[in-house]
Amino acid sequence: MSALILALVAGGVVGLALGALGGGGSVLAVPALIYLLGFSPAAATTASLIIVTATSATALYAHAWDGNVVWKTGALFAAAGVVPAFLAGAAAEHLPAAVLTAAFAVIAALAAVRMLRPSHAEPPERIRPATAAGAGAGLGAVTGFLGVGGGFLAVPALVGALGLRMKQAVGTSLLVITVNSLAALTARAGADGDLRWEVIAPFTGAAILGAWDGKRLAAKITGASLQRIFAFVLLGVAALMLADVIVRS
Incomplete structure (x- = not known):
């Protein structure tokens, strides 16, 4: 199968998850770039930031149109x-x-566990600024380090620490992901690495289109069902990446 077809398919899956869940899908971008499209881990995380930034901004627009983004809080x-x-x-x-590969595998596994055990926490009676700031800083570090959006961390933090409703948290998380991804991408500007734009461009385009479809899919299928599907995929990806590190070490 050609690199173009693989990029289109992988991009569509990533966008679908990101648009439907507000997070989780971007975690699939890095392993797809490494194992399907032959990127090095460093180049894959940089390319993933490009894809995540563009896709999250597109999904953010869709959620903002429905009034599900709390701009000041985000x-x-x-x-x-x-x-x-x-x-x-x-x-x-x-x-x-x-x-990088081992760290990414751990984050993918944590994302899967988090998606299999969705939070049912009630909004806090009093918002704690220190907790919110700490969660925001941690999410930024994960985004910059591994090239993932981190929506699986942002959504529960926005619900639990800042008291947003779930739909608001999903939409607002996309604002957070877009800003953090752009900041991390700025830090990598001019870095060496084969980014292969002939792959990144179609991957990003398919992800953007997938994000719109994901938003429509979320209206038809329960969030819990979507989360379980992607969680099991992420667990498989994490296991394969850890096995790869062990074999190569």
Whole structure:
């Protein structure tokens, strides 16, 4: 199968998950770029940031159109993650491939577990700024380090720490993901690496279209069912990546 077809299929799946769930789908971008399209781990995380930034911005527009984005809250949450995202993005370029791959596998597994055990926490009686700032900073660092959006972390944090309803949290998480991904991408500007735009461009285009379909899919299928499907996919991806690190070490 040609690289173009693989990029289109993988991009569509990533966008579908991102548009439907507000997170989780971007975690699939890095392994797809590494194992299906032959990117190095460092180049894959940078390419993933490009894809995630464009796709999240598109999905953000769709959710904002429906009034599901709390702009002030999202901006404050995102602001806490900008510096960590920038610093982590710069540091990731200098780490060994095995370290990046293993760290990514762990994050993918955590994302899967989080999706299999969705939060049912009630909104807090009092919002804690320190908790929100810490969550925003941690999310920014994960985004910059591994090239993932981190919506699987942002959504429960926005519900639990800031008291947003679930639909608002999903839409607002896309604002946070867009800002953090852009900050991390800025840190990697000019870095060496074969980004192969002939693959990234169609991957991104398919992801953007998939994000619109994902938003429509979310209206027809329960969120819990979608989360379970993607969670099991992520568990399989995490296992394969850890096995790859062990074999190569």
